[in-house]
Amino acid sequence: MPTRIMTAAQAPVRQSSVRAHNLALVLQTAANSADRPSRAAIAAATGLTRATVSALVDDLIAGGLLTEHDPAPRTGAGRPAAGLALNADGPAGLGLEINVDYLAACVMDLTGAVRHRIVSHGDQRPVSPAAALAALDTLADQARAAAAAEGLTLAGAALAVPGLVAAGGLVRVAPNLGWQDVDVPALLPGLAGLPLIVDNEANLAALGELRAGDEQTFLYVSGEIGIGAGIVLDGELYRGGRGWSGEIGHVTVHPDGRPCRCGANGCLEQYAGQEAVAADADLAASALGIALAAVVNLLDIGVIVLGGAYAPELPRLRDGIEAELGRRVLTAGLAPVTLRAAALGADAAMRGAADAVIRSVRDDPAAWLSR
Amino acid sequence: MPTRIMTAAQAPVRQSSVRAHNLALVLQTAANSADRPSRAAIAAATGLTRATVSALVDDLIAGGLLTEHDPAPRTGAGRPAAGLALNADGPAGLGLEINVDYLAACVMDLTGAVRHRIVSHGDQRPVSPAAALAALDTLADQARAAAAAEGLTLAGAALAVPGLVAAGGLVRVAPNLGWQDVDVPALLPGLAGLPLIVDNEANLAALGELRAGDEQTFLYVSGEIGIGAGIVLDGELYRGGRGWSGEIGHVTVHPDGRPCRCGANGCLEQYAGQEAVAADADLAASALGIALAAVVNLLDIGVIVLGGAYAPELPRLRDGIEAELGRRVLTAGLAPVTLRAAALGADAAMRGAADAVIRSVRDDPAAWLSR
Numbered sequence: 115m116p117t118r119i120m121t122a123a124q125a126p127v128r129q130s131s132v133r134a135h136n137l138a139l140v141l142q143t144a145a146n147s148a149d150r151p152s153r154a155a156i157a158a159a160t161g162l163t164r165a166t167v168s169a170l171v172d173d174l175i176a177g178g179l180l181t182e183h184d185p186a187p188r189t190g191a192g193r194p195a196a197g198l199a200l201n202a203d204g205p206a207g208l209g210l211e212i213n214v215d216y217l218a219a220c221v222m223d224l225t226g227a228v229r230h231r232i233v234s235h236g237d238q239r240p241v242s243p244a245a246a247l248a249a250l251d252t253l254a255d256q257a258r259a260a261a262a263a264e265g266l267t268l269a270g271a272a273l274a275v276p277g278l279v280a281a282g283g284l285v286r287v288a289p290n291l292g293w294q295d296v297d298v299p300a301l302l303p304g305l306a307g308l309p310l311i312v313d314n315e316a317n318l319a320a321l322g323e324l325r326a327g328d329e330q331t332f333l334y335v336s337g338e339i340g341i342g343a344g345i346v347l348d349g350e351l352y353r354g355g356r357g358w359s360g361e362i363g364h365v366t367v368h369p370d371g372r373p374c375r376c377g378a379n380g381c382l383e384q385y386a387g388q389e390a391v392a393a394d395a396d397l398a399a400s401a402l403g404i405a406l407a408a409v410v411n412l413l414d415i416g417v418i419v420l421g422g423a424y425a426p427e428l429p430r431l432r433d434g435i436e437a438e439l440g441r442r443v444l445t446a447g448l449a450p451v452t453l454r455a456a457a458l459g460a461d462a463a464m465r466g467a468a469d470a471v472i473r474s475v476r477d478d479p480a481a482w483l484s485r
Numbered sequence: 486m487p488t489r490i491m492t493a494a495q496a497p498v499r500q501s502s503v504r505a506h507n508l509a510l511v512l513q514t515a516a517n518s519a520d521r522p523s524r525a526a527i528a529a530a531t532g533l534t535r536a537t538v539s540a541l542v543d544d545l546i547a548g549g550l551l552t553e554h555d556p557a558p559r560t561g562a563g564r565p566a567a568g569l570a571l572n573a574d575g576p577a578g579l580g581l582e583i584n585v586d587y588l589a590a591c592v593m594d595l596t597g598a599v600r601h602r603i604v605s606h607g608d609q610r611p612v613s614p615a616a617a618l619a620a621l622d623t624l625a626d627q628a629r630a631a632a633a634a635e636g637l638t639l640a641g642a643a644l645a646v647p648g649l650v651a652a653g654g655l656v657r658v659a660p661n662l663g664w665q666d667v668d669v670p671a672l673l674p675g676l677a678g679l680p681l682i683v684d685n686e687a688n689l690a691a692l693g694e695l696r697a698g699d700e701q702t703f704l705y706v707s708g709e710i711g712i713g714a715g716i717v718l719d720g721e722l723y724r725g726g727r728g729w730s731g732e733i734g735h736v737t738v739h740p741d742g743r744p745c746r747c748g749a750n751g752c753l754e755q756y757a758g759q760e761a762v763a764a765d766a767d768l769a770a771s772a773l774g775i776a777l778a779a780v781v782n783l784l785d786i787g788v789i790v791l792g793g794a795y796a797p798e799l800p801r802l803r804d805g806i807e808a809e810l811g812r813r814v815l816t817a818g819l820a821p822v823t824l825r826a827a828a829l830g831a832d833a834a835m836r837g838a839a840d841a842v843i844r845s846v847r848d849d850p851a852a853w854l855s856r
Contacts, residue, residue, distance in 0.1 A: 132503070278815075278816060278819070286819055287819075331726055343783070345783070345784075347723070352718070352784075353785070354784055354785020354786065355702055355785050355786060355787050356785055356787075356816070356820060357785070358785040358815075358816050358819075359783060359784050359785040360783065360785075361782040361783065361785075361815045361816075362782070362783060364782045364813070364814075364815040365778075365779045365782055365783065366738075366775050366778060366779060366813055367737075367740065368740065369738065369739065369771075369775055376815055377812060378812050378813045379812075381813075400740075404737050404740055405779075407736075407737060408736045408737060408776075408779050408783075409783060411732040411733065411735045411736055412714070412716070412730060412731065412732065412733060412736065412779075412780060412783065412784075413716075413723075413725055413730050413783075414724070414725025414726050414727055414728070414729040414730040414731075414732075415725065415726060416726050416727075441748065441749045441750075442735070442737055442749045442752075443735075444649075444729075444732045444735040444747050445649060445727070445729050445732075448649070448657055448658075448729075449727060449729075
């Protein structure tokens, strides 16, 4: 029998990990409640004792993650509801994005509200990676200053890149930027000292959409000059073995078809990239439908979210996509596939990046409290 | 902010769940050790105290899940090593399979050894679902009698079916058997009283392969008259939203190609099903390569296991498949894809079914102990 690597789920449960688990549970219960719950309501919802909840809540308030509003008689329309809520002045996330034709930065607070947003338009293809990242570093500095001016402490930063990202933030290849083996963290000196996540833009946009929408399992497809996808399963982004999942742009739709930048023939990107949609929407919709049917047949995902340049084009594309899904998805007669436009539009990846930082705090408040 | 459904990970940690967690941890540590570990070795490996480990081990022995051999001086070659091991006479799993041309049953003990195996050949297509399942019920009875004769108690049964299975064991459609909406548990009265899992054959074969091999993330492709796949991610089978993942046989490889039973054109099954491989192995390999490249581009899976009728054909298919993977996988230049034949051959689904029962005991021994 092979020896297995021990995973987190196989680690022993100790008192310290029980506390960490329950801190996260209390924080998430407060965060996900429709109204501001009392300590007693959190105890009832979680099954923890009131004494335990109170001690954990005290720690979360002291660490700046929760705020508590005293119950008080109604004295005016503007008075906040009594109870516990995420602290909008607590740790915040810095979301960054580099794409083919813009740089962007935003600051998101712990409640998910965007407190600051800067977008700088300009074609990044003629610019060297070092120069592009220097410009982004400047943008990040402005965002940090804006956060500081509002009294927000940044818990970390995350950068969305249209490419394949390896461990340590190394961008192996970003074909539409012309990047190869770019050591991103080394080229963002202004962010030194801040935890930095570098990830694929479709992955982060999918996380943004996860926060914005109601679905916990969906495929997010980002249509720009390239096409990427983020696969969200049961509320978690599925990254694949090396973090390179979601390369739907290079799924073959016509085996002997148009040559692609990647060296293959008939990749989806050649039929349904931004220019191809403009040139022939029917052909693009059919190609998208063929590739999406493959995803549904393989993964049994019932919801497809079209983002980026696809969102405004969906009315033109829907019939063609749905016709292929109806023909090619084996279970189409048993369960319909829902197709919708992304809620966040062009900000999805930048917001998803900031959200990745916020999530890391919300998922493990004990780590934040011990910093 | 949307209200989320509370998942198991969000449930509070109580003493009873700590005990359940640690029981599973101790059992799995004993199961996955290369040699029979002592109580002290398990304490060292898990980080639990020796007193805690001893109490948990006592419960696992009393419940028939572990056996303990006393340390003793070496007196002969046949003497078992001292220490703890899974109990080969503990709870066992009944694995069942119905396929196009055979019925099968096996009994697997807690250590994963097949203790009994019956295969009954015969074309199931002309037989009604009720008659086929009645014959399987008889086979299951024989296997239960064989298990009882060896003093084994069955913890449950699992049945592998080449089709789409819905909740409650309802087979929505099994195209190659000609089944539609068959209530399997109702047609297996001999199994009444035993927990019964009904699942897709490629899913269960993938579980069998997971047990037999070293990889924790792979795509298992089952090539018979139909083609199915099981997706194993980080040691877990990915079932999809409704359990209908892995329908790789209906991924489009030639959009305007051969008509398929399912109503679409150009499905993989029409180019790489068992008859198609016999007719033109080169065309089959190319079609398989196109579909597998889509899987790798989407899921970033580095290992593909070919099972069923594909396993013996792999030498004829390998070059054609690898040529397409090399051309069409975006990351082919960064990380190779490994292609190998399944270890278990034709027994994979039946063994995977029995293994699913065994796993349910090994993953949650507390539930077994409280039965």
